[in-house]
Amino acid sequence: MYLYLQRRLDRRMAEFLLSTYGLDQDAFYVDVAVEQPPRIELGDYAFPLAFGLAKRLRKSPRKIAEEIVAGIGVVEGFAKLEVAGAGYINAHVDRPEFAATLLRDELPKPKVPQPNLPARTGKVLVEHSSINPNKAAHVGHLRNAILGDTFVRLLRFAGREVAVQNYIDNTGAQVADVVVGFLNIEKKTHAQIEALAATPRFDYVCWDLYARVSQWYEDDKANLQARAATLHAIEEGNNETAAIADLISTAVLKRHLETMDRLDIEYDFLPRESEILHLHFWDAAFTKLKEAGVLTYETEGKNKGCWVMRRAGTAVSKKEKENDEAPSNSAEDTTPERISEDAQKVIVRSNGTVGYVGKDIAYHMWKFGLLGRDFSYRKFYRYPNAHDCWISTIPADPKADTNHPHFGDVAEIYNVIDTRQSEAQNTVIDALRALGHGEAADRYTHFSYEMVALTPRCAEELGYQLSVEDKGRSFIEVSGRKGFGVKADDLLDTLIAAARKEVDARHPELGDSERAGIANQIAIGALRYFMLKFTKQSVIAFDFKDALSFEGDTGPYAQYAVVRATNIFRKGGLDPETFLQDETNRISPEDFTQYLTGDSANDIWELWLASSKTSYVVGQCIATTEPAYLAKHAFQLAQLFNAFYHRYPILSETDEGRKEFLLATVAVLRRELIRVLATMGITVPPVM
């Protein structure tokens, strides 16, 4: 709604500037509005564009603003435009009309067709989580999964078709290390490992073992030979070691799915590295990469015998440029430029094996339907809601199911991976572009975010010895290798216990399972909100004290606002949803005019205006791949509501017309807050 009117006004501005000043639409930003003036009484939209035009038109900003306001005249849906300050143009919407439309939850019917922005179409692939299946998930993985899942929800809110993938590196060194731990350190048999894998928190067993293996390598570097041998056996396949690796990684993967399911995070497909290897995705990609001249074969230097490409972000060096301008620089010279050694990324090693960037290039060609090969599929995990999660397999697998959904071959992809992988991600994008798939490269977004670290205090609480240096830091990086971190399930359990304590104290009258359910919703609300309130590029220094807070800028605060809104209706003998449907016509335009006009109505009007912004905020979140705006929006709605709640008693209101209006205000805000929270993956308990 908010966005809708903004676009209408933007368009009118653009038309006016073109016809009056002859300013080309390309000559300035069409999207010229700032969000909102600093104070509600100044209006609902602000345009600072007159400042920018002042020099160009050789007039004062104030004069230009006045001309624009006079020239544009009446715009449908708006009450007035006015000039403020040194040249701001502030627009006030027609509040009664706006509110009536918002209450009906529909967009105004335009008398003239609206210009449709070129909406992106086609299927979107979001990949997130991608946890190594060799140990329990930790807080860092939670941030990834919550960001990813929320982004999925945002895209779906915006009407996009989305497929969710979780890439499983089941053949890497990390899985190999745990295999080494079971076989070489603990000397366990296949059967013993199998029995252990069936235990409820097998991932915790692996967590500890993985840390021990790392220490074992530290103690004697010769032990690393065990890793190399194991890794080789796993990649080879069809042997006992590979079978054990598969057993372990599959069991841990199931645990990860269970952990994420606790947070309402689901996946559609789990592509595994083992299939990328066994189905020879790389061979297909390698052929294309060589044909396109993307890779060069090094015949000398430290990377002699390797196929390399230019590392993303490395500029062509001076020396390379000089070589480039050498006499042989003719049109038919297709010899790729020499890449300096520092800028070389090894894709294929001198022993002929491919590194992970190479595999990733092949995998991403598959995502865009450019590889000419496909996985086989089988069902792997069924969620309580009967949704099936599929996993990759080989055609020979008896469980392979040809009746599978169509995966891959998408129009657009988002990879939720932390910022440490930026260079690798950009190298894959560069490879796609160099292959001639520029359009795919443009639709490849690395959804990059900063890591979760621990505060020194938190680390000490967990029992870790810190150096003096570490104690002085603002945060300490988690390390799976050292077993240093907060496990996801532990955090959830702690949150649930803390929420349960509050619920028990407040609602002793409720049954046990009911209280458990509420505590669970609150814990998830707190956790998901916590992970979303920080902007992506901010390192989260995790601390139990902050994460366990249920007051102020938190998920439970927002949930509580909804509960309170619901309570008003319940005590009034009404159902808020029914009220929205039935009461639509009961508030007359005259009533809206009466209760929303004038500066005295500003504080209530603010609730309506904020309620109208959901789709606007969702758009911002998607465009900037920044879900934090959504958390901000939820907080603003909750905050406005709570202040309103205190200030305006509703059920005791004697003026029936006004009471209806106040109820409508609550109903609309409640509806929007529930929507926003749902998009964040947060549900609202019946009572709190």
Next chain:
RNA sequence: GGGCCCGUAGCUCAAACGGAUAGAGCAUCGGAUUUCUAAUCCGAGGGUUGCAGGUUCGAUUCCUGCCGGGCCUACCA
């Protein structure tokens, strides 16, 4: 050495494309008519936005340099 990111109140963080008086939460202190439950609300104190320049009507935001911090920079995945 090269690349990317960060530095804002005591603490943790906001401030979309440069915009109007830099805002929240926590913590501290002081309050809220026995009301639609206080997981709430109201108020107070707290800022030279790391430093120095530059660009312009306007800079927390853009540019340059410096200081401090983080991550990446393996023929490991």
